[in-house]
Amino acid sequence: MSTPLRIAWFSPLNDPRSLSSYSSQVLLPFIEKHCEVELFHNNFDEYRGYETHHYLRAFERHREKPFTHFFYQIEDGPASHFCRFHSTLIPGISWFHDLLVVDSGPVPLYVSPWEKTLQKFFDDSIPFPKRGDKFDHKAPLLWREASLAPVALFSTVHAHDEYLGNVKQSLAAIPNADRVGATSYYLPVPANSYPVESRSITSTFQIAYFGTSRIEHRAHKLLLALQSLPKSSYTFIWLLDGHEVPQAESLLIEFGISGKLVVERTPERWIQLLATTDIVAAPFFSVFGQCGAYLASSLMAGKPTLVTTFGGGESLPDEVVLKIQPGESEATEIVEALRLLFDDKAGLHLQQTVGAAAREFAVENYSAANVAEELIQIFEKTREHVGSVSKRFDSLREAARTALLLEAKSIVNSPNDPEAIAPWSRIIEPNLKEILERST
Numbered sequence: 001m002s003t004p005l006r007i008a009w010f011s012p013l014n015d016p017r018s019l020s021s022y023s024s025q026v027l028l029p030f031i032e033k034h035c036e037v038e039l040f041h042n043n044f045d046e047y048r049g050y051e052t053h054h055y056l057r058a059f060e061r062h063r064e065k066p067f068t069h070f071f072y073q074i075e076d077g078p079a080s081h082f083c084r085f086h087s088t089l090i091p092g093i094s095w096f097h098d099l100l101v102v103d104s105g106p107v108p109l110y111v112s113p114w115e116k117t118l119q120k121f122f123d124d125s126i127p128f129p130k131r132g133d134k135f136d137h138k139a140p141l142l143w144r145e146a147s148l149a150p151v152a153l154f155s156t157v158h159a160h161d162e163y164l165g166n167v168k169q170s171l172a173a174i175p176n177a178d179r180v181g182a183t184s185y186y187l188p189v190p191a192n193s194y195p196v197e198s199r200s201i202t203s204t205f206q207i208a209y210f211g212t213s214r215i216e217h218r219a220h221k222l223l224l225a226l227q228s229l230p231k232s233s234y235t236f237i238w239l240l241d242g243h244e245v246p247q248a249e250s251l252l253i254e255f256g257i258s259g260k261l262v263v264e265r266t267p268e269r270w271i272q273l274l275a276t277t278d279i280v281a282a283p284f285f286s287v288f289g290q291c292g293a294y295l296a297s298s299l300m301a302g303k304p305t306l307v308t309t310f311g312g313g314e315s316l317p318d319e320v321v322l323k324i325q326p327g328e329s330e331a332t333e334i335v336e337a338l339r340l341l342f343d344d345k346a347g348l349h350l351q352q353t354v355g356a357a358a359r360e361f362a363v364e365n366y367s368a369a370n371v372a373e374e375l376i377q378i379f380e381k382t383r384e385h386v387g388s389v390s391k392r393f394d395s396l397r398e399a400a401r402t403a404l405l406l407e408a409k410s411i412v413n414s415p416n417d418p419e420a421i422a423p424w425s426r427i428i429e430p431n432l433k434e435i436l437e438r439s440t
Helices: 019-031 055-064 078-086 114-122 143-147 157-166 219-227 242-255 267-274 292-300 330-342 346-365 368-381 383-413 418-439
Strands: 006-010 036-041 052-054 069-074 093-096 151-154 184-186 205-209 234-240 259-263 279-282 305-308 322-324
Touching: 006 019, 006 055, 006 078, 019 036, 019 069, 019 078, 019 292, 019 368, 036 055, 052 055, 055 078, 069 078, 093 143, 114 143, 114 383, 151 157, 151 368, 157 184, 205 219, 205 267, 205 330, 219 242, 219 330, 234 242, 234 267, 242 259, 267 292, 279 292, 279 330, 292 305, 292 346, 305 330, 322 330, 330 346, 368 383
Parallel strands: 006 036, 006 069, 036 052, 069 093, 093 151, 151 184, 205 234, 205 279, 234 259, 279 305, 305 322
Antiparallel strands: none
16 A cells, blocks of 8 residues: 655745646645645745745755655746746656746756756766856746656646657656656646526626736737627626736727726636626637636636637637637637627527536536546656656765765865965865765
């Protein structure tokens, strides 16, 4: 009988705009029923009664009571910098909410000698990189974090495909496996299942939109489409962040649209809005970012949802969403879809049919219980592979530590500049002496 799973869970917490924080909040109540979990984040706040530590204590906690897995959630932006740092110090299971990022992060994240480390992992005859060697910054894909993940998870199909097509060597490679991504998986963003009250259809439809005013969220196409519809037939509700209000107001004026701006873009606020929403507009056209929790919650609520055939929408079954082709015909296709939904008889049938299919699909694929169960299964079936990688990585770390200490010893014993090296002899050598003797 295998030992119980013990998980070091790395994620931003108490951050309402972080997809990692949201996913942790939704999944942990299910995960903790089957695993012993300790949470690591980048501050000292408590979190919902869980055992929580600053991430700098992870090595210490691992020595005191070893973890089966280190689990990292990685997304674009500063919120997960600490996860990106630590995921290559103790490699484990990395769940990429973003694989291509705009934010490269602090310099050490993208100029480290990770390629040399990866080569030496597979071939011990390769020397450690020399001090002062320079390494190229590869962007925008997170090559370092993806290559040094023994198990790589992706919350979009598109990101998983990018990984399989681009990352040719990684710690996810299993000897004799037929592909380098033998331990990579698609794991969708979870959503809580909740009762949905049916709304009585009126002549005025509530259309809700959660995108930014930037081009990838297609606000200009959506507003252009709304121009062609009678203003009395719909109410437009736009969920956004405070700093986006001036640009959003400018766009509404430009297209002559009366819209209600709701300032607080968080998954929780979106779920509240869905209760009074008839139609969701979720167009998205970019390799960066995703619709994440907002799209999953919309389908879970059984709302007819307009998506573009790119950026996540293309992988959804045709019967659960209304797909729009991005490009020249985009606004026209949005208008046609909305007119179908607005139709007195056919529209009601379409709303009910698509909404029911969307909810059924979401309950099966996005429900927190199912996503948590799938994650636990991944924890179980990859423990042998991760354990093997961890053992090899530990030996590599010890070898690197020994090499560093020997280098320090050579500097202390053979100074080229006695005046420059004096601080070494006076301060550092006494402290290093015992460690250096043990390493030789």
